[in-house]
Amino acid sequence: MTLPEQATGEPAAQPAPGPRPGHPRAGVAVWGCLIGFLGGLLGLGPWLMTGARLPLQNLWGAEVMPEQMPVSLLPLSQYELTTIVALLTVGGAAAGLTVHIAFPARRRLATWCAAAGVLAVQLAAAVQSFTVLDGGLTRGTMAGLYFAGLLAGVTASLAAALVALLLLASKSRGLTALGAGLVAVPFASWAVEWVVGFVGHVNVPVAVPSIARWIPALLVGCALAWCGLRPARRAAVWLVNLALLWVVPALFISVNYVLGSRVLAGDMQEMLLMGRQILAATLGPKGGALPTVFLALAVALAGLGIRYVAARRRPG
Secondary structure (H helix, E strand, O other): OOHHHHHHOOOOOOOOOOOOOHHHHHHHHHHHHHHHHHHHHHHHHHHHOOOOEOOOOOOEOOOOOHHHOOEOOOOOOHHHHHHHHHHHHHHHHHHHHHHHHHOOOOHHHHHHHHHHHHHHHHHHHHHHHHHHHHHHEOOOHHHHHHHHHHHHHHHHHHHHHHHHHHHHHOOOHHHHHHHHHHHHHHHHHHHHHHHHHHHOOOOOOOHHHHHHHHHHHHHHHHHHHHHOOOOOOHHHHHHHHHHHHHHHHHHHHHHHHHHOOHHHOOOHHHHHHHHHHHHHHHHOHHHOHHHHHHHHHHHHHHHHHHHHHHHHHOOO
16 A cells, blocks of 8 residues: 555555646647737727728729628728738737737747737738738739738738737736737727627717727726836826827828828829828827826826735735
8 A cells, every 4th residue: 555545544545647747838839839820810890890801992993882892801991091000910919919818838839829829810801801902903104012011901900910919918017008008099980880880880879989099098097007106217108108098099090081082192202291290290289198097197197006906905
C-alpha cells in the first residue's frame, strides 16, 4: 500500500496524462489565430449584412443600378472612407481586447497570432474589393488617382487596426486605455452602421446620431477610470485620450465633408483648403467637442471616486 493509501484508506489518484510540452503553445497559437479571424469578420459585420454591394462610383465604366453593382467586401468609395476606418479598426480592437481578457499568460504569442488572423481577413477583403473596383472603373488619370487615394486610405486603416490590436492586448493598463481611446470614435460609427444595416439609411431613428455622439465619451471615461492615475505617468494617457476625443471626430467630419463634395472633386488645392477650414471650425469652441470631453472627464473622475471608496471599505 502506498503512503497516500495508508493515510486515507483510499487508492491514490493517478495523475491525468498531460499534453506534451509543445501542445499548450500550439493551442494558444490556434486560439489566437481564431480570435483574430473572428475579430476581423466581426469588424466587417455591419457592411456584410447589407449585402456588401460596391457603392455606386462616379467613375464607373457603365450605367448600372445600385443592386447591379458587384459584391465588394469593403465599401470602397470616397463617401465611405470613415466607414472603412471603423470597420477595420474595430475588428482589430475586438481581437486585441479578447486576447487581453482570455490570455493572461503567453499573451505575446496570442497577440501576434491574433494579428495574423485579423490581417488575413482584412487583407483578403481589401484585395477582393480593389480587384472588383479596378475591373469596373473607367481608364484615365482621375480614375488612377481615385484608386490610389482609396488604396492609401485602406492601407492606413489596416495599420490603425494593427495598432489598436497591439494596444488593447497589452499587459499595461495605460496602453490598453490608450487603445480604447484610439477606437472610441470609430466604434461609435461602427455601431451606427449596424443600425443602418438593420433598418436602412432612410429609417434610422432621429435619436441614433445623438446617442452615438456620446458613446466615445462614455468609452473613454470608463477606460480612464479603469486605468487610474497611478503611477503619475498615466496622466499622459488621460491627456492623449481626451485629445483624441477632441481631434478624431473633427477629422471624421472634415474628411466626410471634403470627400463627399462633388463640387471639389478633382481640385486638390481647393480640397486641402476646405479641409483645413472645416477642421479648424470643428476644433474650435463652436465645434461641439467640449461637452463630450467634459463628459469623459466626469465619468473618469466618478469612476476613480468609486474605486477609491470601494478600496477603503475593503476589509484588510
